[in-house]
Amino acid sequence: MYPGETVGIVGESGCGKSTAASSLIRLEEPTEGTVRFDGEDITRYDQAELKAFRRRVQMIFQDPESSFDPRMSIGEAIAEPLAVQGLTDARRRREIVADLLERVGLAAGDADRYPHELSGGQKQRVGLARALSMNPDMIIADEPVSALDVSIQSEILALMTDLQETFGLSILIISHNLAVIRQICDRVAVMYLGELVELGTASEVFTNPQHPYTRALLASIPTADPTDRGMGIELTGDVPSPSNPPTGCRFHTRCPEIIQPEDYEFEQSVWRRIMDLRQKLDQGTVDVDAIREVVVTEREPDETPDDVSATETKARLRDEFAIPHSLDDSRAESVLEAALDDLVSDNPAAARERLATEFATPCESQSPTLEDTTAGQTASCLRLENELPPTELEQTVRSD
Numbered sequence: 469m470y471p472g473e474t475v476g477i478v479g480e481s482g483c484g485k486s487t488a489a490s491s492l493i494r495l496e497e498p499t500e501g502t503v504r505f506d507g508e509d510i511t512r513y514d515q516a517e518l519k520a521f522r523r524r525v526q527m528i529f530q531d532p533e534s535s536f537d538p539r540m541s542i543g544e545a546i547a548e549p550l551a552v553q554g555l556t557d558a559r560r561r562r563e564i565v566a567d568l569l570e571r572v573g574l575a576a577g578d579a580d581r582y583p584h585e586l587s588g589g590q591k592q593r594v595g596l597a598r599a600l601s602m603n604p605d606m607i608i609a610d611e612p613v614s615a616l617d618v619s620i621q622s623e624i625l626a627l628m629t630d631l632q633e634t635f636g637l638s639i640l641i642i643s644h645n646l647a648v649i650r651q652i653c654d655r656v657a658v659m660y661l662g663e664l665v666e667l668g669t670a671s672e673v674f675t676n677p678q679h680p681y682t683r684a685l686l687a688s689i690p691t692a693d694p695t696d697r698g699m700g701i702e703l704t705g706d707v708p709s710p711s712n713p714p715t716g717c718r719f720h721t722r723c724p725e726i727i728q729p730e731d732y733e734f735e736q737s738v739w740r741r742i743m744d745l746r747q748k749l750d751q752g753t754v755d756v757d758a759i760r761e762v763v764v765t766e767r768e769p770d771e772t773p774d775d776v777s778a779t780e781t782k783a784r785l786r787d788e789f790a791i792p793h794s795l796d797d798s799r800a801e802s803v804l805e806a807a808l809d810d811l812v813s814d815n816p817a818a819a820r821e822r823l824a825t826e827f828a829t830p831c832e833s834q835s836p837t838l839e840d841t842t843a844g845q846t847a848s849c850l851r852l853e854n855e856l857p858p859t860e861l862e863q864t865v866r867s868d
């Protein structure tokens with residue numbers, strides 16, 4: 469981050485945004501890596517240096533409620549850090565508090581009110597005033613407006629922009645909400661499972677996203693029109709745990725643009741579904757017996773699961789994964805059919821092995837790194853490293 473800049477970290481819930489933020493100020497000790505501030509590695513700071521650093525970098529949180537003592541007036545809450553820093557003159561503290569309250573759009577008289585008397589938006593203003601009392605160089609704001617009404621969100625974000633200009637602050641804002649990031653950020657970092665997958669100016673990232681995950685995030689922004697279902701990019705698959713991320717590209721288990729094996733021609737959406745089948749096989753969660761039992765419930769009462777033919781079971785398996793009953797590429801079709809035969813003859817290990825060997829993707833074995841792209845921003849995707857042509861999906865998002 470540069471002085472005076474606003475950078476946003478955006479990503480789904482649980483991807484590690486808050487952990488990254490608290491590691492930046494060592495509220496949490498990172499297990500590896502470095503955090504540099506003004507050229508110094510803060511992970512090596514001793515207690516005194518850390519204390520000084522934490523004055524320069526203030527943090528505000530989603531829920532201002534929990535950061536206030538209900539028995540302390542607003543004025544006392546803002547003045548507290550000043551007193552801790554050794555400002556003993558009570559009158560001077562009161563003057564500073566009054567000035568800060570006015571700067572964040574409250575009245576000097578609000579100093580005597582208590583947290584429960586304030587709305588969520590007003591509390592977040594007080595949170596900002598308290599952070600500013602330390603005269604920081606940087607503010608880290610973790611979901612600062614998520615708990616607020618949409619109309620208030622915009623006001624608080626506008627206030628943050630004003631304060632940034634007035635005080636020359638750097639702001640790192642964390643949010644799962646792209647609209648929030650778009651409103652105030654100069655640069656945007658997109659995070660997936662604890663890693664940055666794209667980093668660029670807000671205009672680069674929002675108008676010409678380079679990573680499939682960013683494209684999917686942007687396509688999922690709801691519009692005002694209830695009949696508009698966006699561009700229909702739906703991320704399949706469960707969100708993996710950041711503590712046990714997938715091999716290769718961490719996004720490959722859900723990526724709608726996963727790279728196809730060279731020797732086959734799939735429709736991209738069908739390829740994704742075949743990868744979903746592979747993953748379920750790996751997890752051991754494809755239950756062929758359960759499928760037969762479902763089929764039987766739709767039949768004559770005296771039939772048993774054993775009466776369900778292999779052909780019917782395979783057809784149901786395809787339906788289950790939304791895989792067409794015949795693939796356009798005949799070689800791919802025969803591999804898939806053979807794997808389904810393995811499955812219905814109770815040999816999931818063979819099915820797994822066959823699909824893993826024939827339908828392998830570099831995305832599951834190679835880890836991409838953040839690289840410069842021709843669009844300007846950096847992104848980490850093997851598709852970009854291998855200069856593969858854009859998928860249909862990418863073209864849809866761009867032309868929208």
Ligand SMILES: Nc1ncnc2c1ncn2[C@@H]1O[C@H](COP(=O)(O)OP(=O)(O)OP(=O)(O)O)[C@@H](O)[C@H]1O
Binds near residue numbers: 488661
């Ligand atoms: N780099 C990482 N390596 C391993 N585990 C991680 C990493 N980052 C985060 N985690 C773990 O993932 C979980 C979610 O992290 P975190 O709360 O930071 O995500 P978040 O994006 O802020 O989610 P939310 O928006 O729901 O608060 C936590 O249990 C955290 O310990």
